Amino acid sequence: MRSSASQPKVQRQKRTEKLIITGASRAFGPSLLALLGSLTLNWPHHPPVLVYDLGMDEETLAVLQENRIEVRKVPAFVPHWRRHFTWKIWCWNDAPARDVLWLDAGVVVLQPVDELFDVIARIGYFINPTYYLLSDTATEAACVGCGVEPEFRNHKMTFAGGVVGFRKEGIFADILSWALQIASVEEYIQSTIPLGRHDQAILSLLIYKHIPNPIMLDAMIYAGWSSPCQVHGQKIWVHRRALLADDMEHFKRHVSLPGEPYIPADPSSQKRTLLARARQALKKPIFALLRSRFSASKSKIYDGVRD
Structure with a gap:
């Protein structure tokens, strides 16, 4: 790695075999529950x-x-720890388990996904594509931090950081460690382009660099974004705080209280515009690529903070 910054210290505790981790700020408290x-x-x-x-x-x-849910406070390990999703990479490194599944607070699980841990056990990681080109989401500074040329980004998809899993052994343990070292330099992780994706860019560059032909799972199944019934068999919905109030309250009542399986309603079904129908029909692979080309110049650069 070209970064010369010292790696922030993370807590080292006895590890379990499998662990789900997530994180939330004040704004994402209801979604977390x-x-x-x-x-x-x-x-x-x-x-x-x-x-x-x-x-x-x-x-x-x-x-x-x-509800006896374990909580761990993220320390201010670098000045920019709360920006650019730098904290997320620290959490990945800190997680005290061999096999880890990260779920953003803005998602809900629709069905059991035990198979994700089977995938992690078999190949060492679980990743979804975002359907954004890496050349549109990774800055040249991120390339410098990861030790690759800017052209290395070409013809590659960006991997999602919102639903991701890994075994903290072997090459992926190294990738996580390198990612934290790189992210500790703000220049390498911050977004300077409209579609810049911070942690996703660094993770994607390092995976492509160290894992030839990485295996991606179906993001429609494991990171569907438009509704909880986007495709048949969908198992995770990335709602980003779009849950209807009744569904939010129902889930919150069951933080640890068992009950019947529950599928939330599709928020867009209440207001189904022509544009929404067209977007759903095109699906994300086409829509995201078109958007990355034609709307990037109009997008606001995002610093990764949502309070």
Whole structure:
């Protein structure tokens, strides 16, 4: 790695075999509780969960304590730790387990996904494509940090950082360690282009660099974004705080209380515009590539902070 920064220290505790990890700030507290409820209802025999605290409010923390959900506060390990999703890479490294599944707080699980841990055990990782080109999401500075030429980005997809899994052994343990070292230099992880994707860019560059022909799973199944019924057999919905209020409350009541499987409603079904129907028909692979080409210049550069 070309980065000369020292690697931030992470906690080292006794590791378990399997672990689900997530993290939330104050703004994502309700979504976090909905995620936990979806795990209880729709994946009742899931591995234990560890929540990383990015500044949650007292009410959310009290619910987690009441339901005996383990919480770990992310330290200010570098000045920019809360920006650019730098904290997420720290969490990946800190997670005290051999096999780890990261789920963003803005997702809900619709069915059991035990097979993701089977994939991790077999090939060492689980990744989804975002259907954005890496040449549009990775900055030249990120390439410098990862020790690759800018042309290395060409003709490659970006991997998602919102739903990702890995075995913290072998090459992927090295990738996580390198990613944290690189991300500790703000220039390498910050976005300077409209479609820049911070942690996703660094993770993608390092995976392509060190894993020839990486295997991707179906993002429609494991990271569907437009609705909880986007495709037949969908297992995870990346709703990004779009859950309807009734569904949010239902999941929150089941943070640790067992119940019947529950599929939330499709928010877009209440307001189905022509554009929404067209977007759904095109699906993300085509839509995202078109958007990356024609709307990048109009997009706002995002620093990764949502409070």
